[in-house]
Amino acid sequence: MSETTVADVAVRERPIAVRAVRDALAVTWRNLIAYRRVPQLLVFSTIQPVIFVVMFRYVFGGAISLPIRLPYVDFLMPGVFVQTVVFGALATAIGLASDMKSGLMERFRSLPMARSAVLAGRTLADLTRNLFVVMLMLAVGFLVGFRLHTDILGLIGGILLLLAFGYAMSWIFASVGLLVGDPETAQAAAFPLLAPLVFASSLFVPVQRMPGWLQPWANHQPVSVTAKAIRFLTIGPSPFGQASDVWESLLWIAGILLVFAPLAVRRYRRAI
Amino acid sequence: MTDAAIEVEGLTKRFGDVVALGGIDFSVPTRSVFGLLGPNGAGKTTAIRILATVLEPDEGRASVLGRDVVRDPDGVRRVIGLAGQYAAVDPNLTGRENLRLIGLLTQMSSTDISPRAAALLGRFDLTDAADRPAKTYSGGMRRRLDIAAALMPRPPVLFLDEPTTGLDLYSRNELWDMIRELVEEGTTVLLTTQYLEEADRLAQRIAVVDQGRVIANDAPSVLKAQLGNTVAEMGFEDDTGAERARELLARAHPAEREGSIVRLSTNEGPRVLIGVLRELDGAGLSPSTLTVHEPSLDDVFLKLTGRHAESTETTTDQPAAGRRRRRRGAAA
Numbered sequence: 001m002s003e004t005t006v007a008d009v010a011v012r013e014r015p016i017a018v019r020a021v022r023d024a025l026a027v028t029w030r031n032l033i034a035y036r037r038v039p040q041l042l043v044f045s046t047i048q049p050v051i052f053v054v055m056f057r058y059v060f061g062g063a064i065s066l067p068i069r070l071p072y073v074d075f076l077m078p079g080v081f082v083q084t085v086v087f088g089a090l091a092t093a094i095g096l097a098s099d100m101k102s103g104l105m106e107r108f109r110s111l112p113m114a115r116s117a118v119l120a121g122r123t124l125a126d127l128t129r130n131l132f133v134v135m136l137m138l139a140v141g142f143l144v145g146f147r148l149h150t151d152i153l154g155l156i157g158g159i160l161l162l163l164a165f166g167y168a169m170s171w172i173f174a175s176v177g178l179l180v181g182d183p184e185t186a187q188a189a190a191f192p193l194l195a196p197l198v199f200a201s202s203l204f205v206p207v208q209r210m211p212g213w214l215q216p217w218a219n220h221q222p223v224s225v226t227a228k229a230i231r232f233l234t235i236g237p238s239p240f241g242q243a244s245d246v247w248e249s250l251l252w253i254a255g256i257l258l259v260f261a262p263l264a265v266r267r268y269r270r271a272i
Numbered sequence: 273m274t275d276a277a278i279e280v281e282g283l284t285k286r287f288g289d290v291v292a293l294g295g296i297d298f299s300v301p302t303r304s305v306f307g308l309l310g311p312n313g314a315g316k317t318t319a320i321r322i323l324a325t326v327l328e329p330d331e332g333r334a335s336v337l338g339r340d341v342v343r344d345p346d347g348v349r350r351v352i353g354l355a356g357q358y359a360a361v362d363p364n365l366t367g368r369e370n371l372r373l374i375g376l377l378t379q380m381s382s383t384d385i386s387p388r389a390a391a392l393l394g395r396f397d398l399t400d401a402a403d404r405p406a407k408t409y410s411g412g413m414r415r416r417l418d419i420a421a422a423l424m425p426r427p428p429v430l431f432l433d434e435p436t437t438g439l440d441l442y443s444r445n446e447l448w449d450m451i452r453e454l455v456e457e458g459t460t461v462l463l464t465t466q467y468l469e470e471a472d473r474l475a476q477r478i479a480v481v482d483q484g485r486v487i488a489n490d491a492p493s494v495l496k497a498q499l500g501n502t503v504a505e506m507g508f509e510d511d512t513g514a515e516r517a518r519e520l521l522a523r524a525h526p527a528e529r530e531g532s533i534v535r536l537s538t539n540e541g542p543r544v545l546i547g548v549l550r551e552l553d554g555a556g557l558s559p560s561t562l563t564v565h566e567p568s569l570d571d572v573f574l575k576l577t578g579r580h581a582e583s584t585e586t587t588t589d590q591p592a593a594g595r596r597r598r599r600r601g602a603a604a
Contacts (some may be wrong), residue, residue, distance in 0.1 A: 013378060022376065026376035026377055027373075029373075030362060030369075034364040102358070102362075102363070103357075104361075104362060106326050106360060107360040109324075110324040110326055111351060111378055112350045112377075113377040113378070117377070
């Protein structure tokens with residue numbers, strides 16, 4: 001991969017921007033190799049959302065009544081897509097924490113490489129992985145009866161929004177991984193962070209049936225908003241998603257990146 | 273030839289209340305091997321980390337080939353190779369891929385990376401394992417790969433943090449030969465070690481580090497001359513017997529007593545011992561135990577500080593804890 005993506009330059013002195021891109025791609029290449037060498041990582045991170053699809057589609061789905069006439073699977077799949085990228089972001093935390101524990105981070109810091117490359121390479125690799133997993137989940141969705149009510153542009157827009165959201169989540173978890181510095185702790189620390197985002201949300205059930213005090217959170221927290229935005233893009237305007245949700249989701253993505261990217265970079269500068 | 277490749281002045285580093293470096297100074301001439309000798313927790317690794325720009329010092333100044341580690345870290349990174357204490361290789365990458373990654377990140381030209389990696393894999397006896405993920409490697413193989421990675425960009429200055437810890441005898445000798453070759457080719461090497469023998473075999477100069485300070489800085493031959501080439505330890509029934517033996521022996525040899533143990537260092541080794549034992553036997557003072565060994569880090573420490581060389585990580589302000597631990601170790 002690197003042979004084709006990295007330009008052949010025979011000198012050691014390279015402009016800073018060129019170096020940043022080359023180094024980020026080198027670290028991305030290195031991180032993607034791990035997914036190829038340890039396919040379990042990918043299999044398990046894919047099996048879980050598939051189980052959710054099967055469970056909600058065939059077990060709980062019948063008990064969940066939607067306030068309008070719409071096949072439940074069409075409501076469910078955008079939620080599952082979002083859940084997939086949210087849980088996928090955990091890999092960012094675990095990957096960085098492992099590098100700290102193994103001493104690789106220390107080596108990286110002694111190399112004349114762009115300071116941004118370790119974090120950029122980690123998050124880019126996880127973005128690539130998300131693209132792969134989302135495509136897989138889309139295929140699973142179509143297999144269990146998911147149907148597009150809008151057009152292909154809506155679907156592409158939804159996937160792009162999903163990937164952007166997954167990328168933003170990666171930066172939250174990059175900060176977590178660098179903060180704890182140990183893969184097992186990173187995993188343990190992530191769940192309490194994820195639970196209110198994933199379960200107190202519109203991912204699997206309509207917010208309209210939740211208690212009143214929970215609704216504001218469940219309606220406006222980033223995970224719900226993004227699921228609603230993708231529903232708008234795949235179903236069209238409905239009680240489950242409006243055009244405004246797309247804008248709200250984009251705002252969340254921008255906000256998360258603005259807060260957590262500098263935070264992760266600062267942690268990285270201090271981490272060994 | 274004689275100008276310094278590495279200069280360290282008054283370097284200090286604290287982690288919370290723990291003083292890792294309490295102001296150390298040393299300088300390393302170009303094309304030489306300099307050894308930092310000391311027990312665990314003495315501050316050796318902290319010094320290397322600062323020189324490799326991984327950590328910033330609190331006070332003091334350090335430079336590598338004239339580049340200041342704080343003001344020009346990127347300049348320093350371009351001229352150094354670092355092999356840390358924990359073989360820092362990516363377990364999921366093959367040996368070759370690990371070297372390729374380091375080649376890319378040290379800004380080597382793409383055409384140079386593959387042949388350089390192949391040459392280093394050959395030199396470190398890793399050619400057969402080159403295309404296997406590093407997680408399948410033995411500890412020694414990982415170590416060698418780690419050092420090969422440090423050498424990828426042909427750094428003029430090389431930092432080796434306890435490079436032979438965990439290596440078998442054969443790999444250790446191989447590595448020593450390699451370090452000598454590198455110096456002949458013009459590399460400057462700063463290595464840390466807990467073994468006097470290693471520092472003695474490789475380094476032209478040794479700084480003994482204790483609790484974040486340099487307590488001796490000399491050629492190995494000078495340090496060893498203070499100790500003698502052979503150390504004999506004789507155990508006696510009780511302290512009084514030991515003291516009488518010490519008095520007897522001290523007329524002809526440097527002898528010291530610690531409890532019921534008399535320690536004697538000599539340059540003539542076993543030959544002296546025959547005479548010593550005859551003398552003791554004549555005085556009716558037969559030792560109950562006798563060990564003869566080459567001087568170790570512990571002997572250097574005893575000589576320089578009057579203390580045993582011990583990890584000072586937890587015992588800096590609790591000498592009692594160290595004593596307890598030693599007693600338990602002796603019982604085990």
